[in-house]
Amino acid sequence: MIPDGESRLLYDAVRSSALALITPCREGEAIAIAAGLWTGGEKPLVVLQNTGLMEAGDALRGCGLGPRVPLRLMVGWRGYGGATAGRTPIDSAYTYTEPLLAAWGIPCWRLMGDEDLPALATMDRTAEETSLPAAVVTGWAFRP
Amino acid sequence: MGVPAVIERMDLFRALAARRTDEIVVMTMTATLQWPLVSRHELDFDFLAFGMGHAGDFGLGLALARPERKTIVLKGDGGLLMSLGSLVTWAACAPGNLLVLLLENRSYELTGGQPLPPRVDFAALARAAGLAGGGATGTGKVERIETLARFADALPRLLAEDGPHFVVLPVTTREALPPVNHSDHAGRIRQLQRALGMA
Numbered sequence: 640m641i642p643d644g645e646s647r648l649l650y651d652a653v654r655s656s657a658l659a660l661i662t663p664c665r666e667g668e669a670i671a672i673a674a675g676l677w678t679g680g681e682k683p684l685v686v687l688q689n690t691g692l693m694e695a696g697d698a699l700r701g702c703g704l705g706p707r708v709p710l711r712l713m714v715g716w717r718g719y720g721g722a723t724a725g726r727t728p729i730d731s732a733y734t735y736t737e738p739l740l741a742a743w744g745i746p747c748w749r750l751m752g753d754e755d756l757p758a759l760a761t762m763d764r765t766a767e768e769t770s771l772p773a774a775v776v777t778g779w780a781f782r783p
Numbered sequence: 784m785g786v787p788a789v790i791e792r793m794d795l796f797r798a799l800a801a802r803r804t805d806e807i808v809v810m811t812m813t814a815t816l817q818w819p820l821v822s823r824h825e826l827d828f829d830f831l832a833f834g835m836g837h838a839g840d841f842g843l844g845l846a847l848a849r850p851e852r853k854t855i856v857l858k859g860d861g862g863l864l865m866s867l868g869s870l871v872t873w874a875a876c877a878p879g880n881l882l883v884l885l886l887e888n889r890s891y892e893l894t895g896g897q898p899l900p901p902r903v904d905f906a907a908l909a910r911a912a913g914l915a916g917g918g919a920t921g922t923g924k925v926e927r928i929e930t931l932a933r934f935a936d937a938l939p940r941l942l943a944e945d946g947p948h949f950v951v952l953p954v955t956t957r958e959a960l961p962p963v964n965h966s967d968h969a970g971r972i973r974q975l976q977r978a979l980g981m982a
Contacts, residue, residue, distance in 0.1 A: 661847075661876060663840070664868025671837035672872070675844020678972055680981055683844075701834035702841065706968040 641666055643688035645715025645777050650686075666691030667698035673710055674702035688715040689736040689776070699772065704743060709766035712774035714740075714747070719778030740774055747774040788929035792886060792954040795934060796821045799855075799884075802938045806853040806882075807845055807975070811838035812893045814857040814886060816961045825978035829964070829971055836865025839883050843873060846881040846947075849979065853942060856883045861891040861899055870912035870949075877918030879945035887953045893963075909949040918947060927951040 640662055642650050653660050663669045666687045673683040687695070692714055703710045718733025740747045746765055748758035758775050766773040792813075800821040810818045811830040818827065830838040842856035863869070863885060873881065885905055891897045906927045909915075914923040922945040928934045934952065941948055976982040 659847075661872070663872045665866070667834060667837055668840045668866060668869055668872055671834050671840035672844040672847075674833075675841040675846075676848045677844075678841075678975060679845045679848025679979065680976075681844075681848045698834040698837055701832060701968075702837065706833065706972045708972060 640686040641669055641688065641691050643691070643715045643717070645688060645717065646686050646713070649713075666695035670695050670698040670710065671702050674706070674708045677708055677710070682711075684711045684713060686713045686715070689717050689732050689739075693732075693735070693739065699743065703772040704745075707770045708772070709770050710772040711763055711766050712745070712772060713750075714774050714776045716776045716778040719776075723778070736776060740776075743772075745772050745774050747776050750775040750777045751779055789953045789955045790929070790931050790934065792888075792956045793817055793820070793958050794931050795886075795952060795954060798931065798935045798938065802942060803855070804942075806855050806942065807842075807849065807979075808855045808857065809838055809842040809845065810857040812859050812862060813956075813960060814859070816963065817956070817958070818857060820961070826975070828975050829966070831963070832965060833968065836862045836869070838862060839869050839873065840866065842883070843869075843876060843878070843881060846878040847876065850878065850880055853880045853882055856881070857886060858883065859892065860885060860887045860889065860903070860905055863905065864899065864903070867908065870909050870914065873947055873949070874909075874913030874918040874923060877914075877920040877923050877947050879920055879922050879947065881947035882941055883947065883949045885949065885951045887951050888955060906949075906951045909951075914947070914949055920945070920947075923947045923949070925949045925951075927953075929953055 669685050673685045676683045716736055718730025722729045722733040748762055750758050762773045762775050796818055807826045809828045809830050815829045815831040838858045839856045842854045846854040889899050906925050909925045914925050917923040928937055973982055
């Protein structure tokens with residue numbers, strides 16, 4: 640997990656749980672570590688912001704899409720709140736998030752509230768069945 | 784002023800292959816061309832083209848997932864510059880079974896030998912990243928080994944004692960490099976998983 644605004648409450652929850660938490664310095668690291676963990680038999684979840692996803696394109700290609708490693712991605716959608724509230728200028732991180740995932744062929748589901756929680760299981764199952772990365776994108780879900 | 788010490792990379796690989804038993808070996812860049820000349824082990828993993836600069840991160844994940852054996856990473860100094868933050872993460876996680884052998888040739892060899900900034904001290908960077916105090920587990924070690932004889936002497940210790948170890952090895956090569964191999968990446972992952980008894 641790379642800490643960011645969308646996941647900060649999740650970060651606190653994971654840190655106080657029995658789950659193992661790794662906080663790399665950059666998202667490309669996180670994806671490569673997750674690929675190694677999965678290859679070794681673990682089931683990691685990569686939590687990162689959309690901006691970091693854009694930074695980590697080569698790692699996602701090389702450690703996820705190319706070798707068919709079923710990475711589970713939880714992508715914080717920076718800019719979602721402002722854009723959906725009609726504020727301008729619109730954050731380009733908002734604009735390119737879903738199109739970028741679509742360009743990579745990574746299926747994604749929106750996780751914006753409690754009613755969307757089944758999306759996590761759908762994402763998990765899809766990654767498992769396709770042996771390819773899958774994602775949920777989160778805008779407000781982890782803000783107080 | 785003496786000539787800087789440097790190790791012939793194939794000699795280093797031969798020494799390592801002679802000692803290696805059941806460790807995973809993750810290699811990248813020029814190591815993927817020369818290591819197979821001395822090793823055909825089922826736990827060898829060719830990371831070439833899996834993600835620039837991230838062989839050690841993949842190795843960290845493997846080490847954490849498979850604590851019953853060492854994971855050895857053969858990577859270059861140019862690759863490390865592409866992800867210097869990895870040093871901090873290795874120190875923060877600090878699995879005792881991770882051994883990173885940094886093959887320092889001061890160039891991006893596989894892409895034409897373009898030089899690296901000349902004054903980077905990789906061992907000092909690793910120490911400053913937190914490995915000097917042993918990292919999170921307190922057992923991390925950073926060292927620089929400049930001769931083949933000293934590397935051969937150190938190998939039994941490096942393979943046996945708790946790390947993580949970050950070892951800087953100044954290397955050169957006189958031998959011609961074999962052609963680059965871009966074999967099936969998904970197949971490489973599945974082969975390693977089979978070798979680990981998982982598939």
